[in-house]
Structures are given as C-alpha cells and as structure tokens.
Amino acid sequence: MSDFFQNGIVTSLHELGRRPAADLMAEVERYASERPITLVLPCLYAELQGPALDPIVRGLAELPWLAEIVIGLDQADDEGYRHARRYFSRLPQPHHVIWNDGPRVQALVADLAAQRLAPADRGKGHNIWLCLGLAQATGVGQVVALHDCDVLTFEPRSLARLVYPVIHPTANFVFAKAYYPRISEAGLLYGRVSRLFVTPLLRALMRCLPPSRYLDFLNSFRYPLAGECALRMEAAHRLHLPSDWGLEIGILTEVFRDHSTRQLCQVAIAERYDHKHQPLAAGAADRGLARMGRDIASSLFNGLASQGQVLDLGLVRTVVSAYQRIVLDLLDSYAADAAINGLSIDRGAESLAVDCFTSSLFEAGQHFVQENSHRPLTPTWDEVLRLQPDALERLLRAVSEDRAG
Structure with a gap:
C-alpha cells in the first residue's frame, strides 16, 4: 500500500510494501532476546471447537521469540479445563492456562472482590485482568501482547508487526494498537461497530463538545475496537480494565491518561482480518450489537467524565441527533468504498444496525446521566498488591495447583 499519511495525534505505522516475513521475524527475535514478550490469549472454551x-496455535508454535504464553480460559468446567490443557500442550513455549471458573481461582477472586479489589463483573476484561496478573507474577515478560482467539486470518507476521514498535530498542513507544480492514473471506465489509458507531459517535462528540485532546486522541485510531495491542509490562500494571464491551475504549483511555501521545502508536498488521461477526440481536439490549453499542458508549461517557466533561440529558439528545446525521453520510461513503473494491455491503442491514446503535447510544447516555451510584474502577494489580501483597503469589499457586490436578 502507498498509504503513508499521518493523521491525528498518534503515530501510524503503515504497511508500505510487503517486507519479507523472514526478515521481520529475524529482527523481532533479535529484539525480543533483550525485551522478552509475554502473549496473552483471552479464550472462551467454545473457541476450542471453532x-x-x-x-492460531499452530502459527504461534512457530515463534521462538515468544518467551511465555498466558491463556485465560473462560466458561469451562473441569473436563473443559483438562481438554484445554491438552489442546495447548503442543505449544513449545512456556505457557499457562488460567482456569477462570475453577474453584481455586474463583476463591481468590471472591476474596479480593470482598475487599473491592477485583472486577465487579465477569467478561473479557476480567479474563485479561487475571492474565495480566499472572504475567506480572511470573516476571518473564517485559512486553505483553493481547490477541483475540477468534481470528480466522491469523498470520505469525501479524503478531510480529504488533510487537515490533514496543520492543524496538530505539523507539520510544510503550503502547501499540493494531489496525486492519475487517473483510470476510466472502468479500463482505465488516467492522460495523467501528464504522457505523464509534467513528460517527466520536465525530458527533467533537462537534457538540469543546475541543478535547482526549477525543482527538480516540479519533486518531483507524480501528479503535481492535482487540490486539502490545504494551510495556510496567504500563500493563497500571491498567484499569472495564469488564464489558467497553474494554478496548477503556484501555485507550488508560494509556492516554498515563502516557504522552508521542509514546503511543497504531500499527497495520494485516491486509485483511476476519473474526467473529456479532449478530444484530435487535431489541435485545443485553446481547449482540445492541449490548456492544451500549457498553462502548458508556465507556466513552466515563472517559469524558474523567477528563472533566459534564454530561446532561440535553447534551445526550444533541449528541444522538448529531450522530444520526453524521452516520447517514458515512453510509454512502462506505458503500462507495466497498463498490470500488469489489466488496459486498448490505445497505438494509447497515441501516438496521444504525437504528440499533442510535437506541443504544441514547440508553447509555440516559443511564449515565441518571444513575445514582458511581461504578468503581477495576483496580490495577499495583493497587491490589498494596493492600494484598500476596495476591499474585496466590494466583500463581492456584494456576500451578490446577495444573498439577
């Protein structure tokens, strides 16, 4: 690609021609010997059958520069955990499977939760929180990479590109966010939540609110909902992680709070990426795109409030109206983009998704303005350790005892 344009306040690292994978891998392996990498894989048990x-596992087995792999296993019973242990045993790297539903890990989390030192809800954020805790406990990695387990188009070079900015010895980046086009093997243009919700919502907020560097920052990302990112371990120690679909926006909010934007970047990792496509589930606020939209909007509102922005119901209505106007124009833009590239797009389904997102946005805003209680932040592991110095040791012991059977 010839796209070398830098936009926004975050450095974009493009794919400017197909660099030989062997050359990239050799360089990453050299740098990783000085700055070891821990890979975190938040995984649902159902994904073992997907x-x-x-x-992904076969590709990871080819990467000797991964110092450690931490798999967070959700929604597994005892037999499912044992199956997962066998499934991941082909990985030659040191690896750990955290049985999040096992009695030992559950007992630790319950003990911490009683002291408000654990995530309030289960979800991907809870899973990653435990994985980051274990990575901190082992002390192996200086860099941690997060990668989803439902990616149908995984290539090892994608992971190499993801970690490259953070392990490069002369770069000053502490965080790298992946970006890629969401295109299915059948040629369908996906990424609806980013295209039809996050991007127009950010633009609506920028139109309705005073100038905000926080919004400029979020709007700089080409795919803000990408689940793949890499960061220095010391930065991971300070992350407050949402448990719901607002996780990716929450992580961006956290790194914005802690670091200069000169230390943050986004990197193109693939020409095409395809993973699980969420159903619309219209009318069901607790699942599908409706749930995603509500959680993401709530995360954005929380981020704005943390920057000192006061929100009221009148502003929410204004933002919803601005969003509707902006997204209508974007529908035409995406249709034209798909057409020139020979991709398929369902305008009817896109319009239904916009209606769903509009409702989710208003519901999230209304709930945020009217709720009577403040939802506490998930504690960082550094905060946990100040009050429970043995917490990581207990987590490591729980994982070891589960492994021993």
Missing part, C-alpha cells in the same frame, strides 16, 4: 484457534 475454526480459528487451531491455526
């Missing part, structure tokens, strides 16, 4: 995970 089509994506097996190629």
